[in-house]
Amino acid sequence: MSSGHRTDSPCSAVSTLQVLSGKWKWLILYHLFQHPSLRFSELMRMIPGITQRVLTKQLRELEDEGIVQRTVYPEVPPRVEYAITPYGQSLRPILDLMHAWGLEHLRRKAERAQQEPQR
């Protein structure tokens, strides 16, 4: 950063986008950021519409990136908890910024839609 730009390959942000790419990933992170840890079934309930298959897949991807920690408790019935890793916490500023920007953006779109109701 500092003096500006062009310090290296232009593609570094792409990997960030990739980490966050996945229809439900931000929602998953959102909930995990608000709770120390959550069980698989709790996430299912908090994210209406997601299927087991997809929730599993996206959690595994986040785990592979080191963003989320998966802990299996060898009990019967099985219990698995997910939590943000310390490293995952470093994403927080970005997600906060995106949240704020997204809010503004939605507001803007709503205004535009009002200005030209029929098109």
Add this chain to the structure above:
Amino acid sequence: MSSGHRTDSPCSAVSTLQVLSGKWKWLILYHLFQHPSLRFSELMRMIPGITQRVLTKQLRELEDEGIVQRTVYPEVPPRVEYAITPYGQSLRPILDLMHAWGLEHLRRKAERAQQEPQR
């Protein structure tokens, strides 16, 4: 932000992700952030691998979101220039953060890969 979280619907960041979703969008923005304006063909040249169809589509999407301004000069041969709008500039802090985070992330992955060469 201020006190923390849960101010509203959890989905505001999703729209940000959506604006940036598209395989080449970040690259397009990256180049447009570095130049006051660029022609279609210049972007094509700066982004090896992209096709006309896809470049057109992603530019239109960015235009629809108000991020990019498209200006047609009625000349022969036709000239079309693209530039970041003032509104689009507001994305800059996010993209800078993502750039920095992405760099760190890639570094981390490289280290991990070294630690466990075979898997």
Add this chain to the structure above:
DNA sequence: CAGTATCCATCTTGATACTG
């Protein structure tokens, strides 16, 4: 030059059923 039009390949997501 700056696109469109078509068609195809791929990748991601979803529906549903089954299991340690």
Add this chain to the structure above:
DNA sequence: CAGTATCAAGATGGATACTG
């Protein structure tokens, strides 16, 4: 409970050819 397996649907991107 927390998944996996299988199959189908949808969205996204790519190749190629053509045009105002």
